[in-house]
């Protein structure tokens with residue numbers, strides 16, 4: 303009797319399940335499906351899994367679309383995001399991999415279903431981001447900060463896997479110092495002046511040249527690296543720590559990756575124009591690129607070579623008010639302008655670029671040149687360039703400073719910005735200041751960030767003359783109100799994000815991201831709440847930008863070391 307009841311119950315349950323499955327199928331067939339591909343992500347260890355990034359790429363396409371599984375472990379690609387075709391599927395979930403490789407056929411008629419089974423990975427080390435390595439390795443913050451400059455050209459992977467000892471490592475560091483910024487392991491470029499100019503400590507090439515302090519710093523870095531690499535054991539002697547998977551709001555997002563036609567492209571800066579086209583600079587080759595996000599098609603415009611033999615590649619890319627594009631051409635030593643009407647380049651060579659090996663023009667600020675005909679430059683020196691006459695004037699930060707002032711000696715800037723009056727603002731990466739140079743009087747005023755030694759790196763001025771910027775070492779998104787001289791700062795929740803750049807969108811969010819943990823951060827500046835979107839793969843984030851013509855605004859960034867342009871669309 304007891305047995306019979308159980309049997310009966312089982313039968314009822316089965317029928318119910320069949321019934322609801324049938325109802326579901328009917329619903330899917332009768333109305334056009336709102337999703338094109340959906341399924342459940344689960345593992346034996348956790349059951350249904352939230353926060354798994356599921357990426358789909360159609361055979362032969364250059365576009366990969368990624369969604370994130372929700373609290374029930376369900377993922378779904380909206381209908382309009384996957385055209386019919388055969389897709390390969392990949393996932394990102396730290397500690398896991400797909401049990402088997404998955405291919406799915408997506409049709410126009412009905413939603414494709416594909417459940418994804420994950421298994422624990424046998425090799426966690428291969429999945430760690432730079433940030434996770436930095437969290438895991440023993441050492442002081444100061445010791446670890448010595449490695450922040452390393453992740454410009456490659457991840458920490460070759461470093462933690464290396465076997466060099468403390469005495470062998472200085473030779474390796476010396477070799478690193480000979481590479482120009484626009485280098486990767488596969489495509490190194492030698493600096494014209496290969497005496498070595500510190501990439502080892504401060505996140506950018508230093509100006510110190512070779513000196514005993516630099517040598518001592520190198521020995522210190524070598525000593526430290528020999529304690530975290532494989533010089534004395536075959537496995538790491540410290541536990542590998544990982545970040546939690548995305549949760550809640552951080553799963554409400556669609557991420558699109560566009561592969562660029564030349565895989566060696568280093569898309570350092572990428573920005574949308576008013577027609578929604580994405581323009582990007584290439585840090586390692588002399589092209590300006592334009593991506594049509596609707597089709598994934600790319601146009602490339604060769605930038606004139608102004609210094610034959612010097613390393614190639616450009617860094618900053620900025621639209622002026624007529625949508626012309628201005629670039630800093632790094633070791634080519636020039637400011638370049640691409641005229642959108644004539645499709646021609648015009649260049650202005652910095653005064654020293656023909657005779658001085660290391661003349662380097664990284665940043666350009668043309669936005670307000672309609673005010674007074676001046677474009678500001680950041681690089682080996684910062685300059686004021688009068689466009690009509692081609693006259694360059696180096697900025698002297700010590701000019702007019704009182705002799706007893708101890709804080710303002712020897713300042714330098716990395717990012718540059720200008721306000722609506724075309725006053726200059728330099729972001730003092732090696733230190734702690736936003737440095738203003740008044741356009742009319744020339745007066746220099748350094749403003750210290752509330753967080754000491756925060757490392758202001760790059761930023762964007764908003765329409766109210768507020769500078770939104772990234773504190774690289776301080777791991778904060780910050781705002782400097784140029785009208786009041788006051789700062790606001792918001793810590794980024796995850797350590798070692800090392801925000802590179804920040805921007806404010808028209809919906810009231812500030813966005814940032816860095817080179818170390820593949821997080822794009824969206825900060826609600828009213829509530830202080832941050833959402834950290836994990837990107838689908840290792841991403842070297844540099845310049846960040848938003849397209850305010852979409853609702854809500856869309857975020858764009860280049861994956862500088864992978865030849866990919868990325869769009870992040872929040873769904874709430």
Ligand code: HEC
Nearest residue numbers: 451452455460461464478481482483485486487490501502
């Ligand atoms: C400007 C670009 C650049 C920077 C910055 C850079 N590297 Fe490299 N690194 C390279 C290139 C290019 C290679 C591959 C060629 C080579 O090994 O010389 C490389 C390779 C390596 C390797 C593997 C070499 C081997 O022989 O196994 C190690 C280890 C390494 N880098 C350590 C570092 C460390 C530590 C830092 C920071 C202190 C750093 N790199 C910063 C460009 C760079």
